[in-house]
Amino acid sequence: MAKSGVKIEHVHTSTPAYKAGLKEGDIILSINRHSIKDVLDLMFYTDEDFLKITVEREGKKISFNIKKKAQPLGIEVEPFRVKRCVNKCLFCFVEQLPKGLRKSLYVKDEDYRASFLYGNYITLTNLTQKDYERIKKLRLSPLYISVHATDPEIRNTLLQNFEAPPIMMELKKLARMKIRMHTQVVLCPGFNDGKVLERTILELHKLYPYVSSIAIVPVGLTKYHKNGLTPVTKNKAEEVIGVVEKFQKRFRKKHGISFVYLADEFYIKAKMSFPPINIYDDFPQIENGVGMVPLFMDKAKKLRIPSMKLKQRFVTFTGTSFYPYLYEFIERLKKKNIPIDVYPLKNNMFGETVTVTGLLTGEDIIRGLAQYVEPGDFLLIPDVTMKDSDGIFIDNLKMSDIEKILKIKAIKISSEPVYLLKEIKNQEKYCGQ
Incomplete structure (x- = not known):
């Protein structure tokens, strides 16, 4: 450096x-x-x-x-040295990690530069006056900001930082600079739900259009969590959906956009159908798990699948929450004579409450698929399991380890349906038509 x-x-x-x-x-x-x-x-x-x-x-x-x-x-x-987070959030995922995982997972960043460049969420608790001046001068817009609650006492309790400035004061500074902001609320039952959530949405809406969107995401708790938070239940998910959908109707009538969006996990937990695809507008928070499943389903539905004659078998996997939706697409492929199977994998590292694909480990994959795959199969591995790395899972196992142990050929693929189908087509020359 x-x-x-x-x-x-x-x-x-x-x-x-x-x-x-x-x-x-x-x-x-x-x-x-x-x-x-x-x-x-x-x-x-x-x-x-x-x-x-x-x-x-x-x-x-x-x-x-x-x-x-x-x-x-x-x-x-060369990359810049990232500013570290000094908050001790009750729900911090990094604090819920066991030892021995990929080193980058333990970095708690709180850097406005990474927010602008990569969409990382920041809390605005460590910005100096010079930082604000630089944001204005370089027009660093949009920024991604973790709000959680606009009530200062509740927010500071969640952050476990009782010296953090009131978030609305910080957001107003950025709004005066005409900086656009995408915000998020990590919903923790008993803390920032109910009336607190309604207040947060209403106060953030006052800064529209500079606050351009709000994502509500459920708190993620691993088996290592020690702060006594409770997960979002089916009833709580139904309650939050009811609150947010009322606001969406109001904002769509006033602005033509939903403004506030729910993570897919709420609908999955509530066992409710997803809203129409237009509710997500231009998917401003898709990287936050907001609209990812509905968009996949919509693209899969529109995808034309050619009939193939392949002898080689393909296998893929997913976390348990996404399995029903991917299974539906895989069944369509099988009807076109594509020999492919999908399996839901449990997360042994973090516990069964963690159901997303991106947090499956190499060991989860090996243990989960050992009884299903056969030597010579083609394993299609979703790239989200190796995010921010070059072929390395979060437990430091590599794709080559998967291939060696399971005696299969592993291929990293993008999670979109068109790329899954494209990769199958690309392998036709290996499959002995």
Whole structure:
């Protein structure tokens, strides 16, 4: 990590940076006389056609004049050191992790830069005045913000940070800067549900359109949870759905959008049908598990499936909550003579209350599929099980370990129905038609 400036890690060939003579290891000090601290400065100050870039190379300063026009500059720089979270949230998932998992899982980040770049949620509890000034100057919009409750006392109790500033005060600062915000509420029964939830929705709505959406997600509790929180039950899910759907009708009438959205898990827990696909608008919170299942079902329904003649068998898996929906799609594939089976896997690492696919471990996969797969099968592994890693599951097992132990060929796939079908087609040459 460079003490000042930002180090170039890679220069792509045939790009303006490459042609100008920038090299890996160069430390970018300034662009058009603006000091460069990290990738955000780089993004902001390279949005011009003509650039004067000053770098440090082997202790010497060198300047380059680059005519970029509409092309990307063509460099990759070192990542910034992420600011860590100091909250002790009652529901913090990181605090519910056992030892021995992938190291990146234990990082509790609270960095506005990662919020802008990657959609990471932040609580706004560690921002300085300079941070706010930089957000305004660089127009870092949208940001993703964990609210949980607009009632200061309840929010601070959930965060276990009793010095945190009132969240509405912080949100109003960003609204005055015309920064867009996507917010979330991790619903913890007995804390921020009922009237507290209604107040939170109403107060956040006052900042519309700068607060552009609210996602309500149920608290996730593993078997290692020690703070006495209770999970969302069927009755609680039904109650929350009733509250949110009333607000959605009101907001759609007033603004033409739902504004507040429920995580899919509420409908799954309540054993209720999902709302029409248009309720999710442009899916602003899909990475938060909001509308992911309905969108999958909608895309699967519209997908044209050709008939195939394949001898090789395909196998895939999912968490228990998504199984009924994926099973429906897999049955359609089987009717087209595609030999494929899907199995629901229980989460032995975190406990059976954790039902999402993305938190299944390599060991869960091996143990869960051992009795079903046969040597030579093609195992289609959803990429969400290896998120933020290169073929490594959260318990540090690799795809090659799965292949060796189960004696099968493993293929990482995107979870969308079209990519699942595409991967099957791609394997036709191996399947001995």
